Amino acid sequence: MEENQVREQTPQEKAVTYFTALAKYYATHPDAPAPYLPQTEYVWISGTPEEYKAIGAGEREYSDNNFFFTVELIPDVLTLKFATNRENVCTKRVVGTRIVPEYIQPGTPSQIIAEHTEEIIEWDCPESILTAKES
Numbered sequence: 001m002e003e004n005q006v007r008e009q010t011p012q013e014k015a016v017t018y019f020t021a022l023a024k025y026y027a028t029h030p031d032a033p034a035p036y037l038p039q040t041e042y043v044w045i046s047g048t049p050e051e052y053k054a055i056g057a058g059e060r061e062y063s064d065n066n067f068f069f070t071v072e073l074i075p076d077v078l079t080l081k082f083a084t085n086r087e088n089v090c091t092k093r094v095v096g097t098r099i100v101p102e103y104i105q106p107g108t109p110s111q112i113i114a115e116h117t118e119e120i121i122e123w124d125c126p127e128s129i130l131t132a133k134e135s
Contacts, residue, residue, distance in 0.1 A: 006094050007050065037077050038076050038079065039077070039078050039079070040079045040081055041078070041079070041081070041127070042081050043082045044083050044084065046088060047067065047084035047089045049089070051082070052069065056071070056073040057071075058070050058080075059071075059072075062086055062090075064121075065086055066083055066085060066086055067083070067088070067089045071083040074098075090124060090125040091124040091125075092123060093122045093124055094120065095122050096119075096120040097118065098118055098120055099115065099116075099117055099118075100113075100115065100116055100117070101115050102114055
């Protein structure tokens, strides 16, 4: 790298710059209106064991399709949610199917969803994440 060239920041360095700038602003402008709190920052990850190790301790949560590693930095103020597709950390197993009757899509009265077959899914997750809670 030439002496006058500036190296581009990594995403982690950009995050440090972002939060540092925010903290400096409010430290020097204590009467300025504050952003809405609590704040949750979402970080999408691929779900590798190396990422879990780098994230460190946190609460594990999951929904039908996503898996979250939640780290509460400041209670009721700032939370980081590292999110990945549930298939990246668990094995999807189809255990059956069910018929979903025709229905109107909520919020869109003119959109009718036809009757269709839907898979019934169970998830096999590694022992290390079985302490997750349903969200």
